[in-house]
Amino acid sequence: AQSVAQPEDQVNVAEGNPLTVKCTYSVSGNPYLFWYVQYPNRGLQFLLKYITGDNLVKGSYGFEAEFNKSQTSFHLKKPSALVSDSALYFCAIRRGDYKLSFGAGTTVTVRA
């Protein structure tokens, strides 16, 4: 069955430093992978997706994600974090029944 895991509940970084949020996946066949962000008291906003092609995917707000088939990972990255990036981040995978399966989420705190 298709599923994702986010191994870190929390990530803390200083503003200006690189930010990485980890996601690993399990799938039979080719994965369709997504990252969403949730700001406090808001709904989820789509950041980026991997369907096929280039392993480095660029998304909104300066985020990018690297698809690694050998390591079954899809880590979210930002070269220089901002305080405003503090939020809850979800990785998701499209299942065979076309629904999404979400990870438990990673809380990112960027300190000034």
Add this chain to the structure above:
Amino acid sequence: NAGVTQTPKFQVLKTGQSMTLQCAQDMNHNSMYWYRQDPGMGLRLIYYSASEGTTDKGEVPNGYNVSRLNKREFSLRLESAAPSQTSVYFCASSADRLPYEQYFGPGTRLTVT
């Protein structure tokens, strides 16, 4: 273009009371979803609708009913609320083509006392 809208934003119920959460989308999507979000558990699918008139159970359907009133609207009903249903509820919609990306509403924060 409002995207996905939900009402109400907040609600407090007593155990045993009923209520309906409303959701509407203006993106002409066929698929609509109801999720609940609880700390440390991510989003769990309650019900899903692939088109007007069709609904399917998700991972946690017990205690809930849904209605796909038309293509735009998908409501979630709690017939007899329980404290375990205290959660944040999100509605989402998606197109029926790759990559099936979902668009979310702002959520309803429900407390059952």
